[in-house]
Amino acid sequence: MSDKKATVLFVCVHNAGRSQMAAGYLQHLAGDRIEVLSAGTEPKEQINPSAIAVMAEEGIDLTSSIPKVLSDEAVLASDYVITMGCGDKCPFFPGKTYLDWPLEDPAGKGIDSVRPIRDEIRAKVEALIEEIDAKF
Numbered sequence: 001m002s003d004k005k006a007t008v009l010f011v012c013v014h015n016a017g018r019s020q021m022a023a024g025y026l027q028h029l030a031g032d033r034i035e036v037l038s039a040g041t042e043p044k045e046q047i048n049p050s051a052i053a054v055m056a057e058e059g060i061d062l063t064s065s066i067p068k069v070l071s072d073e074a075v076l077a078s079d080y081v082i083t084m085g086c087g088d089k090c091p092f093f094p095g096k097t098y099l100d101w102p103l104e105d106p107a108g109k110g111i112d113s114v115r116p117i118r119d120e121i122r123a124k125v126e127a128l129i130e131e132i133d134a135k136f
Helices: 018-033 049-056 072-076 111-135
Strands: 006-012 034-040 080-084 097-100
Touching: 006 018, 006 111, 018 034, 018 049, 018 080, 018 111, 049 111, 080 111
Parallel strands: 006 034, 006 080, 080 097
Antiparallel strands: none
């Protein structure tokens, strides 16, 4: 086990739903063992209210999160780059671990429709933590 922390960047188009929920779970479940970043290729003004509501049910507060624009610097700083529907717009740099999580976009959906997306994200984040813990 090294002193180096893994850095994970979650990327989706608007950085308002999927990537924010994934970042919230990773911070919540891994604590300070893993550095967590999130960004979007076309960030919205604010986080999806349904995403905030379903994460609050899990005890995770996204109300202070702000969508950020994806930068090359964020990708370069990351060990893992996890994309969620941003397709070819995500920059690619050698030496990074890229994972694509094909998740439904919660934009415009109500809480009942966003809960299953949230639960799928949680399962993926838990598996990711196991993988990172095995490597770092």
